[in-house]
Amino acid sequence: MRRVGVVGATGYTGFELLRLLAAHGEVEPGPLTSETYAGKEVGEVFPALAGVVRGRFEKVEPALFRGVDLVFCCLPHRAAMNSVPALVDMGLKVVDFSADFRIRDAGVYTAWYKTPHVCPDRIRQAVYGIPELYREQIRQAALVANPGCYPTGAILGLYPLLKARLIRAGSIIVDAKSGVSGAGRKAELNLQFCEVNERFRAYGIATHRHTPEIEQELTAAAGEAVRVSFTPHLVPMTRGILSTIYAEAQPGATDARARQAFKDAYDGEPFMRLMPEGAFPDVSQVAGRNFLDIGVTLDERTGRNVDVTAVDNLVKGASGAADQNMNLMLGIAETRGLTHPGFWM
Structure with missing residues (x-):
């Protein structure tokens, strides 16, 4: 032992x-x-x-x-x-x-x-x-x-697309929502029950300290400088992070190629789960578990790739x-x- x-x-x-x-x-x-x-x-x-x-x-x-x-x-x-x-x-x-x-x-x-x-x-x-x-x-x-909790969902949600050159490196937006446990166990007024319950707010806009961590790892994946617009939100739940990630698709990118990029990157990975086509994760399905679930699609009308990742921020x-x-x-x-x-x- x-x-x-x-x-x-x-x-x-x-x-x-x-x-x-x-x-x-x-x-x-x-x-x-x-x-x-x-x-x-x-x-x-x-x-x-x-x-x-x-x-x-x-x-x-x-x-x-x-x-x-x-x-x-x-x-x-x-x-x-x-x-x-x-x-x-x-x-x-x-x-x-x-x-x-x-x-x-x-x-x-x-x-x-x-x-x-x-x-x-x-x-x-x-x-x-x-x-x-x-x-x-x-x-x-x-x-x-x-790694940080937000970066885990953002990095693993974008790595395959950047590696396969299916999205523009300078166009990434990460819109993430976290449960209150992500702020830690400290006693702070803005984390008290009455300050959080029935409320939903953004914080750290353009200043959140996980930003350079995300950019560092995505730059390594892309082989070129990556800049990310990252906005976290606090939601009235205990645990879980849901990140909705947007990026402009490169010419020739398709929904099928995007899904294949995730399969190529994570096939055989024990804790990565790609959702069926057209399905997207809910934080409840990863609560208490070490999985990261991903749903991905290409919005052909806007030319943007959209993927959603869910993790338990504590696991x-x-x-x-x-x-x-x-x-x-x-x-x-x-x-x-x-x-x-x-x-x-």
Whole structure:
């Protein structure tokens, strides 16, 4: 049995990670840290895990993790880059949930996250954690930068079309809607029930920090600079992201060619599901699961390709992807612990 530690284990992604690890079968949670809940039993903080995940949360000390096989770092942006290097220097494999090692250009990171990167040399060590694109690199990595929730749906929804040159790289619009858990477990007025219920609003228009992450990976896919108009929205549901993605079709593009591009890119991928022709996903069908579902069509009247992706922001958009990366890094079957039924209702 492999042992893994979790730094910052009491956020929503931390809970989801523990839920998935509890059913894994080849991995068990080791040291679990939380500055807020240090000394408390796991089941006391998360009653849903009582009797399932045992142990107490502790204050973080790098020495806690000696002898474990891998560490998940669930600290927020800016905090992670001050903790991850010490773990890597201990010879540990690390999956980092923050954005601190996703952006390959430290200057771009600083511009969008409004803080200097304290260890830009470490960025080169990190592999971007989308297995569908970087599987072999992840297998060999000591540090994996787990992707953002919005970028997961946007990148995997556009990669095949850009790779096959079926859409114009400068014409992309990503219109995404997320449940409230995507904002994290922090107490903020605009995330309180009465501020969210029966409301639907856009935020981060033209300024959302996931934009450079999306552009970075799509530029690599296209072989030319990609600029994206990305607008996220907050909707009154707990989990899930639905992204509707628009792009101008290249001359000669057809609906059949677009569907074939997705089949060519994702055939055999265990967690990618292409919807039947004319069908589009609903977030309920991926709730609690590590799948990314895609529907695609070409609007011949407007000459625009339209595709829709659905992910659970806490699973394929965060903790499920982290588990998938862990499996690859530890030489475990990639789907292990991730094939359970979802919630749906």
